[in-house]
Amino acid sequence: MQRKSPWLDSIVLVFLIVTAVAMMVPYLWMVVSSFKSNMDIMSGQGSFFPTHPTLEGYFTVFEDAPFVKWMWNSAISAVIITIITLFTSALAGYVFAKHQFKGKRILFVLILATMMIPFQVIMIPTYLITARLGLIDHLAAIILPNLVSSYGVFLAKQFIEDIPQDLLDAARIDGAGELRLMIRIIAPLILPMLSALGIFTFMNAWNNYLWPLIVLNDTDHMTVPLALVYFNGTHVVNYNVVMSAAVLITLPVMIVFLIFQKQFIKGLTMTGMK
Amino acid sequence: MNKSIEAGNTSKRTFDKGTTRSYQNEKWFVRIALAPILLLFGVFAFLPIAWSLLLSFYDYSPLSNHAVFTGMKNYTLLLQDAVFLKSLWVTFKFVGITVISNIVITLIIASAIYAIRIQWLKNLFRTLFFLPAIAPLAGTAIVWTTILNYDSGLFNVILGQLHIAPVHWLSDPKYALLSVIMMTLWADIGYNIVLFIAGRESIADMYYEAAILDGANRWHLFFFVTLPLLRRTMLFVTITTVISYFQAFPQFQIMTKGEPFNETRVLALNIYDQAFSNSNMGYASAMATIFLIIILIVTLIQFRLGRASWEQ
Numbered sequence: 368m369q370r371k372s373p374w375l376d377s378i379v380l381v382f383l384i385v386t387a388v389a390m391m392v393p394y395l396w397m398v399v400s401s402f403k404s405n406m407d408i409m410s411g412q413g414s415f416f417p418t419h420p421t422l423e424g425y426f427t428v429f430e431d432a433p434f435v436k437w438m439w440n441s442a443i444s445a446v447i448i449t450i451i452t453l454f455t456s457a458l459a460g461y462v463f464a465k466h467q468f469k470g471k472r473i474l475f476v477l478i479l480a481t482m483m484i485p486f487q488v489i490m491i492p493t494y495l496i497t498a499r500l501g502l503i504d505h506l507a508a509i510i511l512p513n514l515v516s517s518y519g520v521f522l523a524k525q526f527i528e529d530i531p532q533d534l535l536d537a538a539r540i541d542g543a544g545e546l547r548l549m550i551r552i553i554a555p556l557i558l559p560m561l562s563a564l565g566i567f568t569f570m571n572a573w574n575n576y577l578w579p580l581i582v583l584n585d586t587d588h589m590t591v592p593l594a595l596v597y598f599n600g601t602h603v604v605n606y607n608v609v610m611s612a613a614v615l616i617t618l619p620v621m622i623v624f625l626i627f628q629k630q631f632i633k634g635l636t637m638t639g640m641k
Numbered sequence: 642m643n644k645s646i647e648a649g650n651t652s653k654r655t656f657d658k659g660t661t662r663s664y665q666n667e668k669w670f671v672r673i674a675l676a677p678i679l680l681l682f683g684v685f686a687f688l689p690i691a692w693s694l695l696l697s698f699y700d701y702s703p704l705s706n707h708a709v710f711t712g713m714k715n716y717t718l719l720l721q722d723a724v725f726l727k728s729l730w731v732t733f734k735f736v737g738i739t740v741i742s743n744i745v746i747t748l749i750i751a752s753a754i755y756a757i758r759i760q761w762l763k764n765l766f767r768t769l770f771f772l773p774a775i776a777p778l779a780g781t782a783i784v785w786t787t788i789l790n791y792d793s794g795l796f797n798v799i800l801g802q803l804h805i806a807p808v809h810w811l812s813d814p815k816y817a818l819l820s821v822i823m824m825t826l827w828a829d830i831g832y833n834i835v836l837f838i839a840g841r842e843s844i845a846d847m848y849y850e851a852a853i854l855d856g857a858n859r860w861h862l863f864f865f866v867t868l869p870l871l872r873r874t875m876l877f878v879t880i881t882t883v884i885s886y887f888q889a890f891p892q893f894q895i896m897t898k899g900e901p902f903n904e905t906r907v908l909a910l911n912i913y914d915q916a917f918s919n920s921n922m923g924y925a926s927a928m929a930t931i932f933l934i935i936i937l938i939v940t941l942i943q944f945r946l947g948r949a950s951w952e953q
Binding site (some may be wrong): 494515574606640 | 666667668670671674676677678679680682684685686687688689690692693696703730746749754756757758766767768769770771772773774775776777778779780781783784785786788790795798827832835836839859884888890891894895909912913915916917922925926929930932933936939940
């Protein structure tokens, strides 16, 4: 092992504390600004902490816009996307890992290849397709294109391949159908991978900005990342309102992350190492 | 046939009847399971790629509903379009600076976190550096816009206390791109820190023990043991970071809108504006095609370089 050096250890610790505190400053700024009053901001004294802490910004967020509706839109679409993506990924992963059929390799390579395509390359035709399906300004426009994930299929295939064939054959001899096999035997065995994929999918769906920006124009149908921009446009001066909205939008993902942190970190390293 | 090879060891002759029936079941299962999934991939991934290529040869606006075939016209126009050429340059500048700084910074922080001996402290630091990465980028961009505000932003308040003249962070051509780079790094370093820590953890102690016996000091260990053995992680981290920075969008659209003087008009923003603000979808598709080619070439080069360094 490396030789111990208390001096170096303390330098490293101090370095990390200083940088970590610096990393937290924008969050502190966000929270502190959300409690400022209009007076504080207009006076332009530029004091970091609010002189008269108030919930004014938060009230305005709920009064001026259908904010609860937006939260609901985001939550419902993110949950549906996550559940279905997990299902389709596991299913496709199972088929690609444990079944033989014509064109299997080509199909799998094609699906993998879509991982490298930047969204900006396909967004115009995807918009045109969505428009033709009559889905503009519907939550379905957010949900439908996001129900499959090439990354999810890839991960699931990798993990299902490691499941011994004997186990599946034994269950088949006992008369289990393919779908039952997948839900009862495979899903529990790949649960760690599924939970990691689930958190990733949920956060990406919750945080997605570009696609909702393209397909959601009607104020009533927006998701929360668009809400921020809405407030930023209407309350340029009162950024206590904008910051309050930012706090409300960031909080749910933070909570989800802190709860599932372990699975998240594991999932992240899984992709890098496999 | 394939089935019998796959299950060959376990299913005995006596189960022949059963296996044929379940083979039939399996065939149907594959068809029914894959059909909806492939339909979704087809409609929202394969078809758009082909359509986008096709669209780049047309003059198409969703408002007129008439697509006029123009051949290579969009591409020849692109080569004369000063804004497009500038956006290419800005994109490469942004990706280059941000990726290199990202990797240097994350490597330093990850090594520092790895060196901490107390487990909970290690986890705490990892979490703190990761938190910005999970916040919605749109929110982060707006928070940073207020931090960089000329009149009341945190940065200028601090400069004021140090008696330094305030800076137009987002509207001065000298600082605009730099400001977005700072914000992007803040929002994004968590991912690579986690990956580097995991990569470092997977290096066996014996390499270090052997090097120490040979008289290596800390710097030797880092440059001649850690770095070479981190190559796999490094390759993965570089490729994913490069691809994601090429696509960086919310921070540019929200913080600078491509201004001042197109100093921050990256390709991703340019494509969006042409397609959805100017309804110039054929032209935007031609840009998208060039964007795709760039990403493919850059990725191929990285794979080549990565492979070459493994084989040494």
